[in-house]
Amino acid sequence: MAKVLVLYYSSYGHVESMAEAVAQGAREGGAEVTIMRVPETAPAQVVAAAHFKVDQQAPVATVEDLPNYDAIILGAPTRYGRIPAQMAAFLDQTGPLWARGALNGKIGAAFTSTASQHGGQETTLFSIITNLLHLGLTIVGLPYGFQGQLRLDEITGGSPYGATTIAGGRGERPASANELDGARYQGKLVAELAAKVFG
Template sequence: MSRVLVLYYSTYGHIETMANAVAEGARGTGATVDIKRVPETAPAEVAKNAHFKLDQQAPEARVDELESYDAIIIGAPTRYGRMPSQMASFLDQTGGLWARGALNGKVGGAFTSTATQHGGQETTLFSIITNLLHFGMTVVGLPYSFQGQMTMDEIVGCSPYGASTIAGGKGERRPSQLELDGARHQGELIAKTANKLFG
């Protein structure tokens, strides 16, 4: 079976929760799944004063590890409609992998979180997906096989470009069951695709 990396950055824990759901979906296919986070680049005092969630269990990833995976699923919250600098800084260090074509043909996907329904979920997903395409990866989103994203009965994240959650302006809202189901569904689809290609 394939090896899958769920690579994330989470400021307040919403993306950390989504990452665990993505990994759960991927593991259900028999794939070997690791969850790792990118390093925090904000000064320690800033992170502490802004109440960042600094006690996350996932180990920090290294750039040189990426090529050992068959699929990489990247999650990050939005910053003004794009990925945050922490994730961008990590991906900016992958020039050597790109130059060697080390990620060509691998499978990738993206997931995100925003404070509001219209806070840039899709543009943030595309800011991640752009990197995956430059790496030569095959991108798998969250198709309408996940019908939950069509609901009008509750506020919900998710789009065909990737799973997502809405955190609230003060981070008070946690990922809903439906949003977690979307994350699991996307993780499952990506791992199934990787299993077919590399399993």
């Protein structure tokens, strides 16, 4: 059974809910799935003033957890079209893993959340994917086999580079059913590929 890590950062819970859907899909794909989050690096007073969601159930990961998995699916919200400092700080610690090739040949994928439809979804996905490629992972996107990303009857996230959600400028919009379906689809795809490679 392939082992899949869904690793995320979420300020307000949007990426957290996507992570849960990704994990559900990976379990449907036959994988053993662990959900973890990266450490919060913002000062406590900033977290409190900004009303970050602090009651997240996922345990905090360390960099040395990563080699224990066959596939790693990273999720983070956008910050000006790139990953937030919390995820960047975590990934910046992976140099020793890179140096020893600890993640070479593993499966990787990305998902994200933005405030608006054109708020940097694809550039944020690419900023995650770039890190995964440097670490030696093979990337799985969200192919057009998931037809939900082609919908025109509703506002929806989704990109061939990964599952996405649109949170709204004040974080008022939860992930839609279609966006969660996309996250599950991607998670299942990663699990099925990991089973073929590592099963």
